Amino acid sequence: MLCILEIVARRKDPAVRTQLIERAAQMLRTREPITLRSLVAGTSVSTMAVYTHFGGMDGMWKALRQEGFTRLATRLAQVTPSADPVRDLTALVTAYLGNALDHPDLYRVMFDANFDLEDAQAADDTLEYLVQAAERGRLAGRYRADTNPLELATQSWAIAHGLVSLVATGPLPRPALAHGPLLLTALFTATGDDPDRCRRSVASGWQPRLTG
């Protein structure tokens, strides 16, 4: 009997994979240039490990982007829903900004040149956190009944990404992030929330620490 798919010898060690991408993330943080040889230099593995585990440097970068989205998702998941969904959506945006500021180089890689479907899916998955909060806000009557949660989430995302990418990638100074609350309040108010109540919700969901 032929057991084609079950014949496996010398399985790859998953630890090697995580070791490599963690080292890559570390090198990204310390601004060291990441090359095939410099990447494996700090480890006990050979250059071929990059090919068996990632299929090449492109695959490694792809996995690194994926790691970035995973960390982002972890951070978004730490935002515990409260009774105020507008505050929650603000808190999610704040978490998004905080993640980008804590790992600016990783964030830059996440939204760099070569995107493919896998990464786009990962981006959509993280967006889903915002969609849920937007939907809860609509159900709570904070936004107009005809509000499309996906659209509101996308608009919030655009604001967050616009601000943080201009700050993380260069031209704008970090205090420019302080525009966040005003932009979010403007968006949520335009979506139907009461201005004063919205201001309070956004203020309670925002983390002033970001602009430091």
Place this chain on the structure above:
Amino acid sequence: MLCILEIVARRKDPAVRTQLIERAAQMLRTREPITLRSLVAGTSVSTMAVYTHFGGMDGMWKALRQEGFTRLATRLAQVTPSADPVRDLTALVTAYLGNALDHPDLYRVMFDANFDLEDAQAADDTLEYLVQAAERGRLAGRYRADTNPLELATQSWAIAHGLVSLVATGPLPRPALAHGPLLLTALFTATGDDPDRCRRSVASGWQPRLTG
């Protein structure tokens, strides 16, 4: 007599410089990989020309980014001020989006990894167009008297950059740009403009062609 500064022999030909960056922009458009040798291959100059004119490939990329900001400034300059400064600011944002969509690869390069002061200055110069429109809006009484034109311009920029970079770089589909009018209206209204009047101004400044 020594004329130190005036002793010049065989001046560099500016035409070579423009030829190279135009070819680089063209190769960017056609997705050809831009390497030192592939860049000069189509020209009659040697690889050394890149070093005499730009000091290396990094300098060439820097000049290419500069060219991107120059084109952007040209496009923004084509927006003729009208009697409605809110419309004008919307039109400027629309021109910003249109430029990014017409030259997506160039736009990506403009906001890519290595930024330095020269490029940041170029970015600030283009921002100045938005600042002027914001200031005119304030003087016209459309925005609150205590509105900071630079801040309003920066907020508009963040919205534009957030939207268009998410569209040009991947995850969002092009129709997502249709969120622009709502976001701008929300921002301008929050800055003091009358909601109905603002909606009309934004609608008249917006180019629906973008979302196609």
Place this chain on the structure above:
DNA sequence: GCTATAACATAGCACAGCTATGTTATGTAT
């Protein structure tokens, strides 16, 4: 134990950006 399989190590390939060195063209001074 034997064999098949795949992870692994090594060496070398093509190409990248860059630089050292020689050549040529051009403005200045005699």
Place this chain on the structure above:
DNA sequence: ATACATAACATAGCTGTGCTATGTTATAGC
């Protein structure tokens, strides 16, 4: 007009890049 000084230019070769071809070794199933 001629000679010189200067810098743009052409050529060839350098180091380092990602990648691949080839041989070796460790592991799973009979």
